[in-house]
Amino acid sequence: MAFSLHPKLAEDSLPVAELALCDLLLMNDRRFPWCILVPRIENLRELHAVPADRQAVLYEEIGATSRALERVAGAEKINVAALGNIVAQLHIHVIARFSHDAAWPAPVWGIGSAEPYAESCERAQTLIAALVAELTHHLR
Amino acid sequence: MAFSLHPKLAEDSLPVAELALCDLLLMNDRRFPWCILVPRIENLRELHAVPADRQAVLYEEIGATSRALERVAGAEKINVAALGNIVAQLHIHVIARFSHDAAWPAPVWGIGSAEPYAESCERAQTLIAALVAELTHHLR
Numbered sequence: 001m002a003f004s005l006h007p008k009l010a011e012d013s014l015p016v017a018e019l020a021l022c023d024l025l026l027m028n029d030r031r032f033p034w035c036i037l038v039p040r041i042e043n044l045r046e047l048h049a050v051p052a053d054r055q056a057v058l059y060e061e062i063g064a065t066s067r068a069l070e071r072v073a074g075a076e077k078i079n080v081a082a083l084g085n086i087v088a089q090l091h092i093h094v095i096a097r098f099s100h101d102a103a104w105p106a107p108v109w110g111i112g113s114a115e116p117y118a119e120s121c122e123r124a125q126t127l128i129a130a131l132v133a134e135l136t137h138h139l140r
Numbered sequence: 141m142a143f144s145l146h147p148k149l150a151e152d153s154l155p156v157a158e159l160a161l162c163d164l165l166l167m168n169d170r171r172f173p174w175c176i177l178v179p180r181i182e183n184l185r186e187l188h189a190v191p192a193d194r195q196a197v198l199y200e201e202i203g204a205t206s207r208a209l210e211r212v213a214g215a216e217k218i219n220v221a222a223l224g225n226i227v228a229q230l231h232i233h234v235i236a237r238f239s240h241d242a243a244w245p246a247p248v249w250g251i252g253s254a255e256p257y258a259e260s261c262e263r264a265q266t267l268i269a270a271l272v273a274e275l276t277h278h279l280r
Contacts, residue, residue, distance in 0.1 A: 047220050048206040059199055061236035066188040080187050081221035085237060085245035097225060109247050 003040045012114070014124060017078055017132050018140040022092075024065065027115035032103075033073035033096040033127060035065050044090040047082040058104040062092055068134035069096040072127065073116055079107065080082045143180045143228040146229040154264060157272050158280040160195045160233075164205065166268055169254035172243075173213035173236040173267060175205050184230040201278055202232055209236040209275035212267065221245065266278070 005023060013025035013036055021041075027034035039050060039058055050058055065079045075096030082092045095108055103111040117124035132139075144155055145163060153165035159183075167174035179190060179198055190198055206218045215236030228262045235248055243251040257264035273280075 046207070046210075046218055048160070048203040048207065048210075049216065055199060055203075056196070063188040063195075066186065070188075073203075077225055078188065079221070079223045079225070081223070081247075083219045083247055085217055085219070085247075094233055107221075107225075107247055110204055129152060135242050 003042045005099065006087050006091075007036060008087050009036060009038060009089065009091055012115070014035050014129050017063075017135060018139055019061050019135065019138045021054055022061050024061075024131070024135070026124065026131070027114070028116045028124075030117045030121075030123065031112075031115050032108055033069055033075070033103060034108065035069060035077075035094045035131070037092040037094065038059055039066060039090060041090075044086050045084065047090065047092070049092070058092075061092060064135055064138050065094045065131075069094060072130040074134060083109070145178060146227050146231075149176060149178060149229065149231055150280045154257070154268065155227070156268050159201050159204075159255070159274060159275065159278045160280055161194055162201050164201075164271070166264065167254070168256045168264075169207050170257045170261075170263065171252075172211055172241060173194070173215070173254050174248065175176050175209060175234045175244055175271070177201055177205060177232040177234065179230060181230075185224065185228050187230065187232070198232075202234060204275055204278050205234045209234060212270040212274060223248075223249070242280075 013027050016024040016026050020040050022037040025036040027036060069075050070078060072094055073096040076099055077093040077097040153167050156166050158163040160170040162177040162179050165176040167176060209215050210218060213236040214240055219235040219237055
């Protein structure tokens with residue numbers, strides 16, 4: 001069975017790009033510049049279960065996404081996490097944090113409710129375009 | 141200036157072992173089998189700032205700690221995160237999660253208060269000894 005993105009991840013996010021290993025998504029929550037990386041490997045649940053020959057590229061994509069968010073969003077801090085207690089499909093959160101954001105200094109999960117970007121929102125489109133420009137060497 | 145463990149991390153945890161790159165700690169919270177990895181590199185704040193020549197060993201130690209917790213604690217899910225919004229020194233959480241634990245399915249941070257292991261607690265000592273035995277090939 002081929003890889004397919006978990007419907008809950010697709011529903012909560014906007015697509016950004018296909019990187020060499022991962023689908024890159026932007027969480028549809030304008031409170032936080034918040035990316036999700038999903039390795040296109042079927043039935044993958046745990047970070048430590050990523051096949052040995054794909055680990056380096058995964059960590060490269062996590063690092064590149066972190067640096068891109070730092071530059072594009074001017075993040076004060078990057079939060080990286082693989083949780084997956086609710087959606088089992090392995091996905092890695094990479095989140096730009098600010099000392100004035102809605103959850104600081106707590107983690108973002110479970111704080112209030114997502115505030116989706118407006119339909120065809122220029123802010124989301126600008127953020128996505130800037131991320132793609134930063135990640136050009138990592139595109140599939 | 142040499143590396144020294146942030147006092148807040150030391151205060152909240154029990155020492156487990158020195159791995160090749162990281163100090164391995166056990167959070168002093170018996171609600172969760174919860175490890176912390178701290179790379180012994182001074183002034184390190186972000187995961188993506190780990191020097192290129194130390195990244196592979198860091199990810200190896202994260203993976204080995206995850207597998208060790210899975211085996212030793214019988215974890216249903218492993219949560220991995222580098223947050224650092226409060227304690228800036230880079231530290232990576234590796235947490236054994238269970239569908240019956242005190243925070244499930246939410247992340248563990250900000251849920252209730254830590255419940256320290258009792259003084260000279262056999263449970264903590266047994267867990268630490270089992271982790272060290274699993275990680276014998278990664279010791280400094």
